[in-house]
Amino acid sequence: MPDASMPVADLWWKRPFRMFQTNIREIDAALDVDRVLDQIEGYGANAWLLSVGGIISNYPTQLAHQSLNPALQQRASGDLVGDAITAAHRRGVRVLARMDFSKVARPIAEAHPEWCYVAPDGSRQVFEGLTSVCPSGLYYQEKIFEVLGEILGRYEIDGFFFNWMSYNEIDYAKRYRGVCQCLPCRVVYGPELGGTLPTGPDSPGYLRWQRLTSDAIDELLARVRRFIAERRPEAPLVMRDTADIVFHEANNAIGRSLWPHQTSEHVSxxxxxxxxxxxxxxxxxxxxxxxxxxxxxxxxxxQYLLQAIARGGIPSTYIMGTKDDFDYECLAAGSGVVRFHRDHEDLYAGLSPAARTAIVRPDPVKPTFSKPALAQEEFRGIWTALLERHVPFDTLPENRLAALGRSGDLDRYALVVLPDLGVLDDTAAKELDGYVARGGSLLLTGASGLDAERSQLESSGVGARLVTMDTPETTWSSAVVREDGGALPILGAFHVVRGRDGAQARMSVLSRAPYGPPEKCYGHLPLDHPARLDLAHGSGRTVALPWTPGHAYRETGLGGLGDVIAQAATDLLGERLEIETDLPAQVEAVVGRSEAGLVIHLRNLTGLRGQSFGAPVPIAAGRRLTVRHDAVDGGSGGGTTVRAVVAGTTPHAATTADRTTVTLPEIGLFEVLVLS
Known part of the structure; x- marks a missing residue:
């Protein structure tokens, strides 16, 4: 990590910036650096991610295990990296090095087979003449430090990004190749996995292998960070969630169902x-x-870029080659968002999450998860329900709950939502109980906090689990009956539970009944199985929904299911819900705080369609949004000023003792309110 003695203010990447990546091909090594920089700055960016080394070296490397780009002969200097850094720094543009150590050329692979990935069938992973290497081997463990040392010894590079730094189970052709079986992997992981490595997702020990290899990559990255910081402390490493800058690639893919909030989720x-x-x-x-x-x-x-900046992320754009080679039509739209970020850096300086609700994202490699995809659907259904009903939220990683509890950071939130997480880490469960006792609220759905029949959370209204119904045969045609009498389908799972002493049971259940010929479609029996349990615990409260309404909402889109989720959340939040609005469900409200004040991004999602987005339908002026003053100034009671940044106006605002109601301008793609 950066030198602790270096003031944060001196770290250029701690302030808002915008990056542009030219993912250049071998044949692009003769590019005109000044022309590319003109294009980057015109786009709105002030940092350039340039392919530097690894698979191909775009500088005159002296290392035998690197492949010099033959096209460098077309440059007078023979050095694209040196030319780019000199020209960029003259303009005040930062240059970051894109490194890709995932593959090597055939001569290197033949000379060092011990560095290479080995498939379960004994084959190598070869694609277009390049051979995949394994992070367990000495190429990653030793040789990449020689490359980094060579680069840092020659250039004032401004940062590093490592592409595809992982245990590659899938190749570029999207073929599944399996878990690496190379000798270093067998030596490192074999003892931890009973002497035998898994071959794929269906093998015993696969989730454990995923966790072990993820931890190994983090350890390697920690070594890389220390190596860079010792030589150039102002140069960050851009990688995973323990790096100086966390990296997320926002992309689409043929054959992959769209989760339209993917970027928001990862940034949050x-x-x-x-x-x-x-x-x-x-x-x-x-x-x-x-x-x-x-x-x-x-x-x-x-949308990728807008979701990034709304959640406090750094917008970056990735193209092949240069704009002269690939002038993608989407760049004009992207540039609009990037230039807005450039023109309002004061707004984004220090922009951090400030919602009072947090949804916990399930850990997909948790060993106790038997069906992680089902928990993901519950999470996404709850995300959608709260978004559509304008309950602002942040997102927390499940595997960090214990640490967040110990540090006191859970107490930033009035409500934490646990979406069908199943068995919790015991330390996390204790921290969650402590959080509730101090005045926090928990909303639990599905099997969250249930370990076999035992309830792990003393704060939960669930005392014990009696049985689980989680197959179509056990849930088809059964229903939860809301307190207003409306019936909702049980899809996914329903857990028959016994309430804890003091818990209030709400909402009833109807049993299964025949659903074939209409003449036989009757016989639903009212059951004494609670579908909602409310409990006061210490200074806080919990609501447990021992079924999966989020999963059902994702499956059916029935508004009543989303209402059940949102009603439980707002019951727990009470006066701590920071905003109220009459905006349509297709407008998301993202609450953050920056040096400028309370920042509310209003994203117009009316353009969402199937696998993509189209043009949004403008939201007419005149809608209202009410903000509680304690969300703006911590309850100091000072006067509140409001700006609508996209519209460039000061909208009408009516203020009472504890809240301000803003009359909104027309909203096109998005609007940003700043309250201070």
Missing amino acids: VARSYRPHVPVLVNSVAFLDMPYRLVSEEPRMFE
Whole structure:
């Protein structure tokens, strides 16, 4: 990490910036650096991510295990990296090095087979003449430090990014190749896995292998950070959630169902866990890897960048080659968002999450998860329900709950939502109980906090689990009956539970009944199984929904299911809900705080369509948004000023003793309110 003696103010990447990546090909080594810099600055960016080394070296490397780009002969200097840094620094543009150590050329692989990935069938992973190497081998463990040392010894580089630094189970052709079986992997992981490595997701020990290899990458990255910081402390490492700057690539893909909030989710998880650490969102301007010449849909592309800045991330754009080679039509839309970020740096300086509700994202490699995809659907259903009903929220990573509890950071939130998380880490469970006892609130759905029949959380209204119904045969045609009498389908799972002493049971259940010929469709029995349990614990409260309404909402879209989730959340929040609005459900409210004050991004999602986004339908002026003063100034009672930044206006605001109601301007793609 950076030298602790260096003041934060001296770290250039602690202030807002905007990056542009030219993912250049071998044949692009003769590019005109000044022309590219003109294009980067015209786009609104002030940092350049340039391919420097690894698979191909775009500088005159002297290392035998690196492949010099033959096209460098076309440059007078023979050095693209040196030319780019000299020209960029003259303009005040930062240059970061893109490194890719995932593959080596055939001669290197033949000379060092011990560095290479080995498939379960004994084959190597070879694609277009390049051979994949394994992070367990000496290429990653030793040789990359020689490369970094060579670069840092020659250039005033401003940062590093490592591409595809992982245990590659899938190749560029999207073929599944399996878990690496090389000798270093067997030596490192074999003892931890009973002497045998898994071969794929269906093998015993696969989730454990995923956790072990993830930890190994983090350890390697920690070594890389220390190596860089000792030689150039002002140069950050851009990588995973323990790096100086967290990296997320926002992209689409053929054959992958769209989760339209993917970028928001990743930025929110990283920023909510460590608000002081920047998150860089590298937004891909092309459709998919096999279609790198095809532009992404412009409205989809601008959503990547907008979701990034709304959640406090750094916007970055990723193209193939240069704009002269691939002038993607989506770049005009993206540039609008990037230039807005450039023109309002004061707004984004120090922008951090400030919602009072947090949804916990399930840990997909938790060993106790038997069906992580189901927990993900519950999470996404709850996300959608709260977004549509304008309950602002941040997102926390499940595997960091214990640490967040110990540090006191959970207490930033009035409400924490646990979406069908199943068995919790015991330390996390104790921290959550302590959080509730101090005045926090928990909303639990599904099996959150249930370990077999035992309830791990003393703060939960669930005392014990009696049985689980989680197959279609056990849930089809059964229903939860709301307090207003409306019936809602049980999809996913329903847990028959016994309430804890003092818990209030709400909402009833109807049993299964025949659903075949209409003549036989009757016989639902009212059951004494609680579908909602409320409990006071210490100074706080909890609501447990021992079924999966989020999963059902994702499956059916029935508004009543989303209402059940949102009603439980607002019951727990009470007067701590920071905003109220009559905006349509298709407008998301993201609450943050920066040096400028309370910042509310209003994102117009009316353009969402199937696998992409189209043009949004403008939201007419005159809608209202009410903000509690204690969300703006901590309850000091001072006067509140309001700016609508996109519209460039000071909207009408009516103020009472404890809240301000803003009459909103027309909202196109988005609006940003600043209250101070």
